[in-house]
Amino acid sequence: MDYLWLVIATIITVIAPFAVAVLAGIDRRITARMQNRVGPPILQPIYDLMKLLSKTKMLINKGQIILATLYVTMSILALWMFIAGADLLIIFFVLSAAAAFYTLAAYAVLSPFSQIGATRELIQVIAYEPVVLMVFFGVYLVNGSFSSAATDDMLILWLPLMFAAMILVLLVKLQKSPYDVAEAHTEIVGGPEVEYSGKFLGLVKVGHWYEAALAFAVISLFFGSPNIYVAFAGKLLLVFLALFIVILVDNSTARLRYGQMARVVLTYGLALTVVNALVVWAVQEGVIPWP
């Protein structure tokens, strides 16, 4: 274990939410352009967060806040582990924990919208978790290990369908249409988030940014190169590509019902990963000849 790397990982983890905030700002700008608006400044999400954090605290009960904090710490931990090069499977379980605490925080308040949102959030979990697990398995098939440490392999060439499946997961994780069923602002007024305000809403937002950071980090895993500059540029490009696809889909589709969401992710998402895994396996075993 390289302790210096742990320190670097910690520093990256601290600045990661700002990077995601910038991405969110870009997202809002592009979305605005797609809708023929000018849109806010790129740093608007950070201004929003500062404003939220400066507000007086308001809460329903303390249990809600404890569970929300657990959600945030688990999200931070998942990202830190990823950058520090932990086993992808532990990260998978830590992510599970984050999702569980997030929904528990929503269940902790006896509010109709929060409770409906929590149940929908859980249905999202059951939809995307198997897909994430299969994507991690794809990484294992190519790299020969579950380590999240980046390798020089171009995973995207081996796992193009898994990348597509990750886009589905990204849509769910970033609460984008057509899969924004849990938050669904126009329908259930924000679902699990409805009962936070001020400081604590800011806290939960930070948690979301960490989750998004991890999703983008997994995306970046798909690009690798022995040259560190090429690798960095390629990873960044891939993240922007994924973001752009997500924005495009977000702006051109309407929200699905939660059942439809689960069905699409569980069937098409899983099918993509399974087919991809089978092909990789077949190539590796020499069933399909490969130059």
Added chain:
Amino acid sequence: MQLIETLALLTILLPTLGALLAYPAGDKARKWVVLAFAAAIILVGGVMTLMFLYEGEGAVDIGNDSLGVDVAAWVWGITALDIVLMIVLLYLGARSRSLIAVVAAILQMVIVVGFEAWHGFGKAPELPFVLDRLALVLVAVCCIIGSLIAVFAVHYMEGRQKKGRFFAFVFLFLGAMNGAVLSNELLWLFFFWEVTTLCSYYLIFHDETDEAKASARLALEITLWGGVALAAGIAYAGWKFGTLEMDVLMGMGSDKLLGLGLVIPALLVVGGMTKAAQVPFQSWLLGAMVAPTPVSALLHSSTMVNLGVYAIIRMAPLLKLYLPLSYTVALAGGITFAATAGLALTQNNVKRVLAYSTIGNLGLVVMCVGINTPASLVAAVFILLFHAVSKGMLFLSVGVIDHELKTKDIEEMGGLSEKMPFVTMIIVLGSVSMMLPPFGLFAGKWLSVEAATQMPMLLLLLGVGSAATVLYYTKWVGRIISRTQATPKPAGPLSPYYKVPLGAIAAGIIMLSILTPFFAHSFAFPMLEGMGYGSPHGSAAADLLATNSYIWIGAVFLFMAAGLALPIALVAVKEKDKAKVYTCGEDMEPQVAGHYFGGERTEMTVTDLAVSVCAGLAIAIMLLPYIAEVF
């Protein structure tokens, strides 16, 4: 005779003595008998475990000279009791008017008596009992958790009928469980195995309502047929290989066993599947929910179902001889896990949710045994141990709710955190330890996912199953912690009979989880080597678990503690900070209800599907030895 051998034998004899004393005692005396024997059994089990760990031996052989009295007395005693037991089981089958049970009981008798007549009655075994690491895990769980459940039951059963019979069978159950796990002589294993069948029958039967009688009858039918499979496997081993001892059988080598010899592990695995309530034999465990809740706790955590998976884990080295057989077992386990996780989503009776969860987790154990790599077997033992502890605690908490609030319906548990804060905390801990890191069960799941890369199809089942597991536990916990702004109004102080066992198990869960790497490194790994497997090193998960640097799991503990401590310390809540929930401006108390994914209809469809697939797999398990013989 060494002390540890005496202690091992005491784990069988002490509960049996407790049973004999608890039966005739009056109400007051019985309370003291239960408390004294529970304490003594915990002490014996605990000291034995510590001594074993301290001495660090591979296995303690308890030979004939250690039995205290002449071995012939043991042999004739057990043979006579076995015959009496089978007659009793036959009578029970006839009394409950079950042709299926009667046929099974007669078949057992024919097989066992016929075999003994051929083999010669009263032959002394070379090595009657062995205490190895695998047996130690089960005996320790049985002694400690089992006794705590007995203590819990003292208060729970107050005011109920036939308590003498109840506690007698509880203690007998513990003794029989320990006996079965320690037995090296297979006929003795069979005897203790059938005693647990008898105990479970009477404990399920206890309330003597029509429903209880029907459930007891179902349990008897299924487990008796499991007993037939076990008896047939044992008789076949004796007839074909001339040995009735587990260690000889294990050491025989592949050239002899490959082919028809595989009938032995196949039959024992199917027998184990009935005890462990694996799909397609799961119905009896669900029916057993009518029994008083301590019985459920006992069946699900420390005794009955563990015995089933114990037999399957024991057979792992033999299954490994023929991988198609082993992988069929793995597939049955994986399907059981995924299907029951889905079934648990449809339930609003919390005891049924927990029952499905038990079946699923044991399915995971069976799956790990079937994958049959060193790392997957470590996973099997991890899941077995941590599931037993957590599930015992969860069932006891449900018992408290059932006893105090008279409900098992999740829908009626809203606001439990206001009425019973202690029990709520216990349930939250129990559920979190069943699904999330850093608790021990997570380590088992982690290893099992890694092992499943051998059979990617299992990975899909695991992914869906574990996501569904998170869903149904979170749904339940979410319901009990949901509360309004109102200040808590506790339902009154809890009886110490409730608080002490729950608190003790909760402390045990946290301690065991912190000791996970130690348990992996100095217990589970040597256990595998004792079973004839290589070291699990090379599996990333196993290596990480065993390293003393302990960095990842330590980080999870740290972050979780921080997430708990920071808001508790920093967020002071004054009345003016409290807001009302958003109800679109309506002034009302919101009413919420859970989502049950189609309820009974889905349950029936999924059950039918899983039962047909797994029944096919169970038949395949029994047929595969013939295929191995022919090809």
